[in-house]
Amino acid sequence: MIRYTLVCDGGHDFESWFPSSASYDDQVARGFVACPLCGSAQVAKGMMSPAVARTDRAARLPVTDATEAVALAPAPVPLLSEPEQRVRALMRAVREHVTRTADDVGTAFPEEARRMHYGESPTRPIYGEASLAEARALVDEGIEVAPLPPAPDDRH
Template identity: 50%
Template sequence: MIKYTLTCTKGHAFESWFRDSLGYDDLAESGQLTCPVCGSAEVRKAVMAPSVVRGRRAGSEQQAQAGAAEPQGVVQHPIALLDERERKVREMMRDLHRKITENADDVGRNFPSEARRMHEGETPVRSIYGEATGEEVRSLLDDGVPLLPMPVLPDDHH
């Protein structure tokens, strides 16, 4: 999972989680990524810089106390802890994902054709989920097929 800071053309800033950088690209290309403030689909990644913290190696505390020079160029990456709000959002995503998979049929790569057939009345309407490319999603949305992206489960280790 990767968290991006995003901005819309009206200057609203917000954050969102994606399975990876391609997940962002797919949603942005399909027009499914919108600003939660104004609804604009013109959303871009904000300029971000990695956070790098200079730290000490194990044992360097004793070296420093003994008058030894502090090692140069040692980099420690900060560890992010989830706050209560982020834990609740992750749990809500897991619950929604579980409800979808328990109550809908997984049609896999047949999702675009199955969704279109239901929309056109060729087959009974039911809840389905599966896979579609950005182009397939755009085509379905252009034709008025109602669909939503299925939440990607957050990785507990990232």
């Protein structure tokens, strides 16, 4: 398989895979290759950098077990900056504290928050689900609510 960087006559860059160079030529000639952004079939090969094998790794012996593979693997580059990592850790800690110390009332959250606010139910920490409209209605009634931070790891 060959990966080509392509560019349309509208200037959009995109990539596509082909079984061979001849297959690319045939598909372009038949109008089968089109820009995913604008739909133009007027495409050409763009600038590409060749994949160059590194020779400094050729002398290594084959890895024989998983432990050795981990030891030889390069250290991962963090995707988040230090401040972003601290914010995520704080969000995770807040969420864990609330879910550990409060009662999950699920979709009954708006009704239970009202009962507690108006003295119909004992006051206690709760969390649950509410639509945006329900949350706004609670705030309009003077009932203090706040969104529970999402679990940062669940957003990927």
